[in-house]
Amino acid sequence: MQQDPQTQPLLVFDLDGTLADTAGDLVSTLNAILEREGLSGIAFDEARAMVGAGARALVQRGLAAHGVNASEARLDELFAEFLAHYEAHIADATVLYPGVAEALNRFEGAGWGFAVCTNKIEYPSVLLLTALGVAERFRAICGKDTFAVSKPDGEALLQTIARAGGDRRRAIMVGDSKTDIDTARNANIPVVAVDFGYTDKPVSTFKPDRIISHFDELWDAVEGLGEVFRVA
Ligand SMILES: O=C(O)COP(=O)(O)O
Numbered sequence: 001m002q003q004d005p006q007t008q009p010l011l012v013f014d015l016d017g018t019l020a021d022t023a024g025d026l027v028s029t030l031n032a033i034l035e036r037e038g039l040s041g042i043a044f045d046e047a048r049a050m051v052g053a054g055a056r057a058l059v060q061r062g063l064a065a066h067g068v069n070a071s072e073a074r075l076d077e078l079f080a081e082f083l084a085h086y087e088a089h090i091a092d093a094t095v096l097y098p099g100v101a102e103a104l105n106r107f108e109g110a111g112w113g114f115a116v117c118t119n120k121i122e123y124p125s126v127l128l129l130t131a132l133g134v135a136e137r138f139r140a141i142c143g144k145d146t147f148a149v150s151k152p153d154g155e156a157l158l159q160t161i162a163r164a165g166g167d168r169r170r171a172i173m174v175g176d177s178k179t180d181i182d183t184a185r186n187a188n189i190p191v192v193a194v195d196f197g198y199t200d201k202p203v204s205t206f207k208p209d210r211i212i213s214h215f216d217e218l219w220d221a222v223e224g225l226g227e228v229f230r231v232a
């Protein structure tokens with residue numbers, strides 16, 4: 001039987017480093033932009049840790065690694081170039097993390113709904129999830145430019161939950177970074193962290209409610225969060 005969306009529990013996922021391993025395409029794009037600026041590319045592991053605050057911040061961090069401080073206007077131009085390049089290479093190397101589809105199936109079967117709350121811009125987020133064949137599974141896909149505020153502001157998460165027709169008392173955030181954990185805390189929403197994403201410090205440092213190393217651990221982690229989230 002179809003559950004009332006107001007009472008349907010909701011999993012709200014971060015995108016980069018949580019649902020999808022996007023670092024390859026993000027870092028290739030960053031390096032293409034840096035090379036156009038006459039700068040050398042940044043090593044993958046160093047650049048990967050710069051992901052998390054959105055593409056504009058990624059460009060800014062990439063330039064800063066070379067000691068370059070671009071003006072806001074120049075940064076806007078480079079950000080536009082970044083998006084054009086990235087959108088043309090949205091899923092060259094990007095894949096869903098192992099177990100994502102199976103986890104969505106299991107939770108969906110137990111009556112859960114899904115949403116995405118990312119600091120990626122909304123358009124490339126939808127483009128990517130479409131390319132990966134899962135866009136339709138999310139009741140809302142909200143990015144850095146969707147609302148007036150973005151993560152780590154808790155309102156970004158609460159507005160995502162509202163847009164998905166969810167209830168803040170029946171929602172859980174799943175993310176890979178300090179930004180996601182701070183966002184969930186700011187919104188007073190429980191948070192499960194994945195430990196395979198993009199963060200310069202181990203996620204345990206930021207004390208999420210649960211940590212998982214594979215999506216097949218998500219069910220038990222959510223069950224462990226308490227009666228209100230009991231999944232079956
Ligand atoms: O693209 C980024 O920098 C961050 O994106 P995320 O919020 O999905 O991790």
Ligand SMILES: [Mg+2]
Binds near residue numbers: 016197
């Ligand atoms: Mg992330």
